[in-house]
Amino acid sequence: xxxxxxxxxxxxxxxxxxxxxxxxxxxxxxxxxxxxxxxxxxxxxxxxxxxxxxxxxxxxxxxxxxxxxxxxxxxxxxxxxxxxxxxxxxxxxxxxxxxxxxxxxxxxxxxxxxxxxxxxxxxxxxxxxxxxxxxxxxxxxxxxxxxxxxxxxxxxxxxxxxxxxxxxxxxxxxxxxxxxxxxxxxxxxxxxxxxxxxxxxxxxxxxxxxxxxxxxxxxxxxxxxxxxxxxxxxxxxxxxxxxxxxxxxxxxxxxxxxxxxxxxxxxxxxxxxxxxxxxxxxxxxxxxxxxxxxxxxxxxxxxxxxxxxxxxxxxxxxxxxxxxxxxxxxxxxxxxxxxxxxxxxxxxxxxxxxxxxxxxxxxxxxxxxxxxxxxxxxxxxxxxxxxxxxxxxxxxxxxxxxxxxxxxxxxxxxxxxxxxxxxxxxxxxxxxxxxxxxxxxxxxxxxxxxxxxxxxxxxxxxxxxxxxxxxxxxxxxxxxxxxxxxxxxxxxxxxxxxxxxxxxxxxxxxxxxxxxxxxxxxxxxxxxxxxxxxxxxxxxxxxxxxxxxxxxxxxxxxxxxx
Ligand code: TEU
Ligand code: CA
Numbered sequence: 001x002x003x004x005x006x007x008x009x010x011x012x013x014x015x016x017x018x019x020x021x022x023x024x025x026x027x028x029x030x031x032x033x034x035x036x037x038x039x040x041x042x043x044x045x046x047x048x049x050x051x052x053x054x055x056x057x058x059x060x061x062x063x064x065x066x067x068x069x070x071x072x073x074x075x076x077x078x079x080x081x082x083x084x085x086x087x088x089x090x091x092x093x094x095x096x097x098x099x100x101x102x103x104x105x106x107x108x109x110x111x112x113x114x115x116x117x118x119x120x121x122x123x124x125x126x127x128x129x130x131x132x133x134x135x136x137x138x139x140x141x142x143x144x145x146x147x148x149x150x151x152x153x154x155x156x157x158x159x160x161x162x163x164x165x166x167x168x169x170x171x172x173x174x175x176x177x178x179x180x181x182x183x184x185x186x187x188x189x190x191x192x193x194x195x196x197x198x199x200x201x202x203x204x205x206x207x208x209x210x211x212x213x214x215x216x217x218x219x220x221x222x223x224x225x226x227x228x229x230x231x232x233x234x235x236x237x238x239x240x241x242x243x244x245x246x247x248x249x250x251x252x253x254x255x256x257x258x259x260x261x262x263x264x265x266x267x268x269x270x271x272x273x274x275x276x277x278x279x280x281x282x283x284x285x286x287x288x289x290x291x292x293x294x295x296x297x298x299x300x301x302x303x304x305x306x307x308x309x310x311x312x313x314x315x316x317x318x319x320x321x322x323x324x325x326x327x328x329x330x331x332x333x334x335x336x337x338x339x340x341x342x343x344x345x346x347x348x349x350x351x352x353x354x355x356x357x358x359x360x361x362x363x364x365x366x367x368x369x370x371x372x373x374x375x376x377x378x379x380x381x382x383x384x385x386x387x388x389x390x391x392x393x394x395x396x397x398x399x400x401x402x403x404x405x406x407x408x409x410x411x412x413x414x415x416x417x418x419x420x421x422x423x424x425x426x427x428x429x430x431x432x433x434x435x436x437x438x439x440x441x442x443x444x445x446x447x448x449x450x451x452x453x454x455x456x457x458x459x460x461x462x463x464x465x466x467x468x469x470x471x472x473x474x475x476x477x478x479x480x481x482x483x484x485x486x487x488x489x490x491x492x493x494x495x496x497x498x499x500x501x502x503x504x505x506x507x508x509x510x511x512x513x514x515x516x517x518x519x520x521x522x523x524x525x526x527x528x529x530x531x532x533x534x535x536x537x538x539x540x541x542x543x544x545x546x547x548x549x550x551x552x553x554x555x556x557x558x559x560x561x562x
Contacts, residue, residue: 002095002201002258007285008330009488010047010260011367011478012097012374016338017054017076018062019431020377022443029431029442031077035085040460042092044380044471045478048260049089050097050204052338054082058108060173061151061397062429064099064206065106069191086199095201097260102188103210104174111187112175116162125184126175127167129156129217137163146219147235148228152401155231167217169210169235171397176235179211179244189251196252202260205284208245209265209272212238223301225409236267242275245283255282262332262372264288270324277329286332286372292317293340297423304402304419311500311520314347319505322370322492331371335362336379341427343376345385349522349555355382355458357555360473360544361518364557365503367477368516370492375474377432381463382470385427386452388420395449396425433459476542480559484541486512495532501525502552504532506562514541518557525552538562 021033031054041049054076056068063073072079089096105112114122135142138158144165147155149172156165157172167176177184192203213235220229245263248254254261261284263276273287295313298305325331335343344350348358359382367373388394391403391413403416421427426449433455434441440455452458463471481487490507501521507514515533519525527550538560540548545556552558 004258006258007048007202007260007372009481010095010372011045011481012048012050012260012262012372013041013044013046014050014052014337014374014376016052016377016429018052018448019429019442021432021434021441022445022447025443025445026075027443027445027447028075030075031072031081031085035081035088038085038088038092038094040464042094043464043475044375045475045482046094046375048095048097048201050262050374051099053099053101058106058173060106060171064101065104065108065171065174066101067106067108067110069102070194083198090199095260096199097202097204097262098195098200099206100192100203100208101206102177103207104168104170104176107173107175111177116159118162118164122183124181125178127178127213127217128162128164129167130164131158137165145217146222146229147217147231148220148226151398152405154228169207169231171401176213177211179213179240180215185244185247186251189248192248192252196257196259200259202254202262205261205263207266208263208284209237209241209268210235211244212241214238232267236265237272242281242283245276246281249282249284254284255279260285262286262288266290270321273321273325273331274329277325279329286330288332288334288337289321291321293335296346303423304406304416306419306422309347311503312498315494315503316497318369319492319494319497322494326370326491331369332374333366333369333371334374334376335366336376336428337374338376338428339425340376341423342383342385343379344382345427346422348520350382350384351522354522354555355384356468356470357544357553358382358520358522359470361520361555361557363470363474363477364542364544364559365516365518365520367481368487368505368507368514368559370488370490370507373481376428378428380471380474381433381458381460383430383433383458384452384454385421386424386430388424388426389417391417391420393450394420394424394426396429399424399426435459435461473542473544480542484514485509486514490514502527503557513562515560515562516557517552517560519552519555522554524554526550527552533562535560 018029020029023032053063055066056071056073057063114120115125129144131137131142143154143156149155151171222229263284265287276283296309298307344359431442431451436456439447440451463469486509490509493506495504503518503520541559543558
């Protein structure tokens with residue numbers, strides 16, 4: 001049974017099944033592998049598992065290109081394996097949330113194949129448009145508008161059979177569904193209802209703010225020298241988004257059954273999040289914002305245009321979202337996922353000296369904000385980026401397509417590899433480190449992506465055995481959230497907003513106040529006594545070091561009850 005608002009005091013653990021644990025030696029993670037690790041996850045104390053997609057898929061985008069929403073891809077196992085995982089999770093009081101990818105399907109979905117016939121009942125299930133006036137289909141400049149795909153090239157692909165172009169915001173094997181068509185919406189809702197009947201406790205909704213688009217599909221504004229324009233303004237946050245989300249909620253019974261819903265919303269704002277997560281509107285419980293994971297890129301130039309991030313910029317963005325959703329709605333809290341580089345490498349310091357402390361302190365700061373925390377597989381171990389040195393090591397089509405397109409445009413390979421090393425999604429997709437054996441205990445076969453050599457000291461076996469590990473710090477943070485209502489509900493106030501080393505804030509619920517004091521730098525930091533409440537009168541609830549004075553070691557953090 002699910003109580004109302006249960007998801008507000010829950011911690012969600014995201015699994016990328018392909019890289020979690022391989023149970024049959026084919027080098028690819030699978031569902032039985034996950035089931036075999038439920039006790040490890042129960043020890044960590046997490047409340048919810050979010051599975052990245054395990055549905056039938058040609059794996060063009062590693063499962064975010066779905067060819068059958070109601071079956072499990074044989075690479076990951078079977079529907080029976082999934083039923084066993086759901087049962088095993090529920091036995092341990094862990095809920096299971098599926099990844100809902102309904103802005104687009106795979107081009108190998110029968111829906112799309114039928115839609116290629118203009119006379120079929122599904123002709124209008126996707127975004128089909130004729131070649132631009134005066135142009136021959138499939139020729140240069142004939143695309144219906146100037147949008148770029150997120151994965152390089154045009155967002156339009158010419159289909160010889162239909163004699164028209166179809167829209168694909170992502171890869172050409174991920175055609176966008178036409179949500180203006182009520183038949184599409186009804187088919188999605190029916191599928192969702194069947195997953196809920198199967199025991200699923202909610203959905204993470206992939207790019208869900210793209211399902212309502214500006215129906216006129218207007219040209220975008222091209223960056224100088226760029227052949228195509230970003231489509232974000234016209235494909236995100238369209239005029240019918242709230243209508244569709246409310247309809248989905250009603251038709252599937254999302255609020256009625258207290259299901260967890262989190263909408264991934266590239267380009268969303270606090271204003272939009274206040275509307276979408278306002279419980280009175282029965283749309284979604286929470287959203288994933290992209291603002292904080294866009295701060296270390298040059299404005300408007302995208303993730304590959306690297307920019308050093310100053311701490312005050314990061315602190316103030318999270319504080320704005322805390323303030324923005326303080327009186328209505330709810331935050332998700334994340335630094336890591338399968339699309340982002342590893343937090344300890346990006347926001348912390350993954351050098352041997354500071355990796356453990358910075359992984360712990362980033363977790364302390366994130367988990368003590370108000371909202372539902374998301375732990376990405378390996379984040380609880382302080383796993384690092386992969387530091388690939390050649391394009392051949394990359395598997396992600398986003399990386400490969402971008403590298404090829406930029407190389408053809410004359411960019412320097414070393415520059416491209418520097419951006420890929422910092423921001424490539426494969427950073428988060430190397431196999432989970434279970435132990436220090438050959439492939440980190442991930443597989444007995446050849447892994448689809450090599451395990452990082454640092455698995456010899458960064459792995460679950462070592463972490464569980466070491467009381468001072470990142471793993472046990474996450475476990476203590478999760479236990480604190482379960483025990484302390486101030487952590488769940490206390491109002492957030494940021495202190496010392498301009499300090500470039502210290503991240504200091506309070507959480508207040510009635511007379512109870514928690515203080516978080518974190519040195520988010522690789523140098524010692526000194527706190528001015530006048531800047532904080534009297535620490536001597538406070539109770540230390542959880543610290544990363546032995547210190548208790550006004551000096552903080554590099555990456556030291558403390559949580560006090562005042
Ligand atoms: O990601 C949406 C999305 O916008 C990301 O692709 C992000 O913009 C990009 O990765 C930045 O590098 C979701 C899924 O999380 C992602 O894995 C899929 O590739 C994408 O949608 C298409 O389904
Ligand atoms: Ca396998």
